[in-house]
Amino acid sequence: MNNNKGIIVIISGPSGSGKGTIVKEIIKHDRYALSISVTTRSPRVGEKEGIHYFFKSRQEFEEMIHRGDLIEWAEFCENYYGTPRSYVEKMQSEGKDVILEIEVQGALKVKELNPEAVLIFIVPPSLTELKNRLIGRGTEKEEIIEKRLKRALEELDMINKYDYLVVNDSIHEAANKIHTIVEAEHMKATRNLDLIEKIKKERF
Amino acid sequence: MNNNKGIIVIISGPSGSGKGTIVKEIIKHDRYALSISVTTRSPRVGEKEGIHYFFKSRQEFEEMIHRGDLIEWAEFCENYYGTPRSYVEKMQSEGKDVILEIEVQGALKVKELNPEAVLIFIVPPSLTELKNRLIGRGTEKEEIIEKRLKRALEELDMINKYDYLVVNDSIHEAANKIHTIVEAEHMKATRNLDLIEKIKKERF
Numbered sequence: 037m038n039n040n041k042g043i044i045v046i047i048s049g050p051s052g053s054g055k056g057t058i059v060k061e062i063i064k065h066d067r068y069a070l071s072i073s074v075t076t077r078s079p080r081v082g083e084k085e086g087i088h089y090f091f092k093s094r095q096e097f098e099e100m101i102h103r104g105d106l107i108e109w110a111e112f113c114e115n116y117y118g119t120p121r122s123y124v125e126k127m128q129s130e131g132k133d134v135i136l137e138i139e140v141q142g143a144l145k146v147k148e149l150n151p152e153a154v155l156i157f158i159v160p161p162s163l164t165e166l167k168n169r170l171i172g173r174g175t176e177k178e179e180i181i182e183k184r185l186k187r188a189l190e191e192l193d194m195i196n197k198y199d200y201l202v203v204n205d206s207i208h209e210a211a212n213k214i215h216t217i218v219e220a221e222h223m224k225a226t227r228n229l230d231l232i233e234k235i236k237k238e239r240f
Numbered sequence: 241m242n243n244n245k246g247i248i249v250i251i252s253g254p255s256g257s258g259k260g261t262i263v264k265e266i267i268k269h270d271r272y273a274l275s276i277s278v279t280t281r282s283p284r285v286g287e288k289e290g291i292h293y294f295f296k297s298r299q300e301f302e303e304m305i306h307r308g309d310l311i312e313w314a315e316f317c318e319n320y321y322g323t324p325r326s327y328v329e330k331m332q333s334e335g336k337d338v339i340l341e342i343e344v345q346g347a348l349k350v351k352e353l354n355p356e357a358v359l360i361f362i363v364p365p366s367l368t369e370l371k372n373r374l375i376g377r378g379t380e381k382e383e384i385i386e387k388r389l390k391r392a393l394e395e396l397d398m399i400n401k402y403d404y405l406v407v408n409d410s411i412h413e414a415a416n417k418i419h420t421i422v423e424a425e426h427m428k429a430t431r432n433l434d435l436i437e438k439i440k441k442e443r444f
Contacts, residue, residue, distance in 0.1 A: 157429065163442050195436050198429045213427060220424030223417060225361065225402045232399050238367050 042069075042128035043221055044150055045214070046136045046143045049158030050188035052169040054204045058158060059137050061211040069132040071124055074100065077115040090120060107149065108142040119146070133218050140194050147197075154221050156214060157198040161205055163188070246273075246332035247425055248354055249418070250340045250347045253362030254392035256373040258408045262362060263341050265415040273336040275328055278304065281319040294324060311353065312346040323350070337422050344398050351401075358425050360418060361402040365409055367392070 045068075049055040063070045074090045076097050085091055092100070097116045100106050109118030119136055127134045136146065147153050160166040166188060170181045195201060200217050204210040221227070249272075253259040267274045278294045280301050289295055296304070301320045304310050313322030323340060331338045340350065351357050364370040370392060374385045399405060404421050408414040425431070 159436075159439060163439055189440060192436050192440055195429050196433060200424070200427045201429045201432045201435065202427060203435075213423075216420055217424045217427060219417075220404070220421045223404045223406060223421060225399050225405045228405045229400060231405065231407075232363075232396050235363060235367055236393060236396055 040131045041227070042130070042132045042134055043218060043227075044124060044128070044134050044136065044146065044153035045218055046138060046146055046153055046155045047158060047214070048138060048140050048143045048155070048191075048198070049204075050160075050166060050191055051184045052166045052173075052188070053158045053160050054169070054207060054210070055137060055158045057207050058204065058210045058214070059135055061207055062214055063135060065215070067131075067133055069127040069130075069134050071119055071127075071134050071136045074106070074109075074118045074120050075115060077117075090123075092116075107136075108138065108145045110139075110142055140191050144194070144197055152227070154200070154217065155198040156200045156202055156217060157191075157195050158202050158204050158210065159192070159195075161203055244335045245431070246334070246336045246338055247422060247431075248328060248332070248338050248340065248350065248357035249422055250342060250350055250357055250359050251362060251418070252342060252344050252347045252359070252395075252402070253408075254364075254370060254395055255388045256370045256377075256392070257362045257364050258373070258411060258414070259341060259362045261411050262408065262414045262418070263339055265411055266418055267339060269419070271335075271337055273331040273334075273338050275323055275331075275338050275340045278310065278313075278322045278324050279319060281321075294327075296320075311340075312342065312349045314343075314346055344395050348398070348401055356431070358404070358421065359402040360404045360406055360421060361395075361399050362406050362408050362414065363396070363399075365407055 047055050047059055059070065062068055072086065072088070072090060074092055074097060076092055076094050079085070079089070079091055083089060094116065097118065100118065100120070101109060105121055106118040107121050107124060109116060119138065119142075124134050138146070143155055147155055160169065163185065167181065167185060170184060202210050202213045202217075251259050251263055263274065266272055276290065276292070276294060278296055278301060280296055280298050283289070283293070283295055287293060298320065301322065304322065304324070305313060309325055310322040311325050311328060313320060323342065323346075328338050342350070347359055351359055364373065367389065371385065371389060374388055406414050406417045406421075
């Protein structure tokens with residue numbers, strides 16, 4: 037039996053890479069828990085406290101920042117978004133691998149503070165494919181699509197800071213690849229030093 | 241499609257850990273090639289050049305050392321044993337993951353020269369189990385068994401220099417765990433920088 041403590045698994049990738057759908061597929065398995073973000077924005081219709089988000093006031097959020105309660109946080113459109121440490125650690129101690137779907141800057145911040153976190157970058161099979169997916173959504177203007185592709189190219193430069201690269205040929209295969217990575221990570225020697233001590237201390 | 245270049249996979253573990261049997265199980269798969277050692281000892285009955293070993297004279301072996309033709313080498317009982325670079329690299333370029341079953345000192349030497357090599361340490365479920373396996377063989381004296389257990393304990397101190405730890409509960413499962421590790425390693429970002437360049441250079 038290898039180490040049971042849950043691993044922080046961070047999934048990033050350009051808009052259109054399919055990461056959201058892959059995450060939905062992964063968390064169908066019991067061994068994973070999806071990290072729930074804290075936000076200061078108002079709940080939308082149907083959004084539930086503790087399921088979709090933890091909703092906080094600006095003052096509460098800022099107190100969380102100062103207490104070091106957040107693994108990472110950022111401000112977008114005058115609202116704060118962050119990842120609460122307590123929820124992640126609770127899931128980890130229950131042996132769940134915790135999935136965080138966050139963007140590159142936040143991901144690198146988490147890795148800096150938690151070097152044992154695993155960073156996975158999802159890429160589409162090609163940029164042409166990415167463009168087709170963005171166009172296919174039909175929700176974005178040409179200008180926004182070009183902006184997102186430019187952003188995707190910039191993000192590709194950060195991949196060498198990630199641990200793994202998963203090509204999203206199909207959702208099912210990409211989810212399986214992530215399971216494979218997480219299984220291998222549980223066998224990392226550095227995650228199993230306790231096991232070694234246990235074997236060594238055994239009387240025989 | 242992730243990177244196709246074969247990976248050097250080094251498998252070590254104490255005598256009685258079952259590593260030899262696991263290696264035999266792994267190399268049933270086409271994707272793997274077993275590294276063939278060079279030795280100065282005489283062929284035993286049934287041993288064939290280029291299948292079991294590459295047989296060389298002491299002079300030829302020493303020339304290989306001086307030319308840097310060996311990834312690692314050691315001398316035991318007045319015979320040299322080593323891993324020829326050319327064979328390993330040939331297999332890698334054909335896309336095969338190359339399995340090296342070598343002891344701890346040699347393994348760390350290979351890792352030093354080839355940081356991209358993957359070091360896997362096989363441990364039995366417990367030291368009691370290890371002792372039982374050594375006794376079960378029926379070929380070793382009590383004294384030698386004690387010596388091997390002492391050696392095993394010393395080797396356990398080196399595990400933190402290994403990349404992965406695989407507990408050998410059963411041969412089949414242990415072999416599967418090694419496949420999982422190798423699959424994950426192929427997705428390492430550092431092994432796929434070419435793929436990123438390819439995606440970035442694509443015209444769209």
